[in-house]
Amino acid sequence: MAVQETKEIQKLKGLVEQSCKIVVFTGAGISTESGVSDYRSKGGIWDRFQPVTIQEFLADEGKRREYWRRKKEMYVEMRDAQPNAGHLAIARLEKSGKLVGVITQNIDGLHQKAGTQKILELHGTNREVICLQCRKICPFDPIYERLEAGEDIPLCRDCNGLLKPNTISFGQQLDPEVLELAIAWARSADFLLAVGSTLIVEPAASIPRLAKRAGAKLAIINRDLTPADSLADLVIQTTAGPVLEAAIPASL
Numbered sequence: 374m375a376v377q378e379t380k381e382i383q384k385l386k387g388l389v390e391q392s393c394k395i396v397v398f399t400g401a402g403i404s405t406e407s408g409v410s411d412y413r414s415k416g417g418i419w420d421r422f423q424p425v426t427i428q429e430f431l432a433d434e435g436k437r438r439e440y441w442r443r444k445k446e447m448y449v450e451m452r453d454a455q456p457n458a459g460h461l462a463i464a465r466l467e468k469s470g471k472l473v474g475v476i477t478q479n480i481d482g483l484h485q486k487a488g489t490q491k492i493l494e495l496h497g498t499n500r501e502v503i504c505l506q507c508r509k510i511c512p513f514d515p516i517y518e519r520l521e522a523g524e525d526i527p528l529c530r531d532c533n534g535l536l537k538p539n540t541i542s543f544g545q546q547l548d549p550e551v552l553e554l555a556i557a558w559a560r561s562a563d564f565l566l567a568v569g570s571t572l573i574v575e576p577a578a579s580i581p582r583l584a585k586r587a588g589a590k591l592a593i594i595n596r597d598l599t600p601a602d603s604l605a606d607l608v609i610q611t612t613a614g615p616v617l618e619a620a621i622p623a624s625l
């Protein structure tokens with residue numbers, strides 16, 4: 374969908390053109406246009422159901438059953454979702470050689486489906502399942518088949534340990550290596566573009582500040598206001614896809 378080239382889009386285009394070390398930070402808002410539920414927002418999955426924490430998952434069989442039931446439902450939505458104009462525009466940035474990488478809060482794998490390769494997934498990925506005992510990782514698909522066949526709490530076939538989607542659950546720490554690299558990327562950037570994140574939870578709240586303090590320009594595209602807006606060189610309050618498509622042309 375084409376949008377009228379507004380002053381805001383022209384300014385964003387200018388920031389992209391002038392920069393050569395761009396870091397893109399994305400949250401759930403970029404994937405809602407692909408039909409993926411923004412599960413932390415109002416009306417989202419966690420608004421309708423209490424989240425299962427890692428501690429509950431480990432301690433309580435009933436919670437494990439509940440967790441897998443929800444994950445099974447989410448997996449179908451994510452497996453069938455396709456990247457939208459925003460994901461594709463960000464993938465073009467990588468092709469142009471200007472991108473340090475994408476830091477995402479999303480677990481849906483849509484950036485990779487769009488072709489992005491340099492990516493840090495702060496909250497892990499729903500495309501994989503990990504054994505909490507032997508740490509073996511496998512794709513979600515074969516586990517989904519086992520759920521469909523009637524298993525409600527799948528166990529590792531190598532060691533009988535508990536399996537869990539390879540995401541960071543509530544109550545679980547982020548991977549320190551991933552976080553450290555995300556911070557290093559933010560500090561190295563000359564332009565940080567935040568898309569579809571409310572920039573409230575950590576480390577999302579800190580990353581734009583770190584980049585800004587290290588001298589980067591900052592642009593924020595989000596449907597709602599964010600606490601970092603006052604720091605930004607540009608704030609565009611809208612859905613991201615059409616804006617990114619217009620600001621990041623194919624011939625960059």
Ligand code: ZN
Nearest residue numbers: 504507529532
């Ligand atoms: Zn195992």
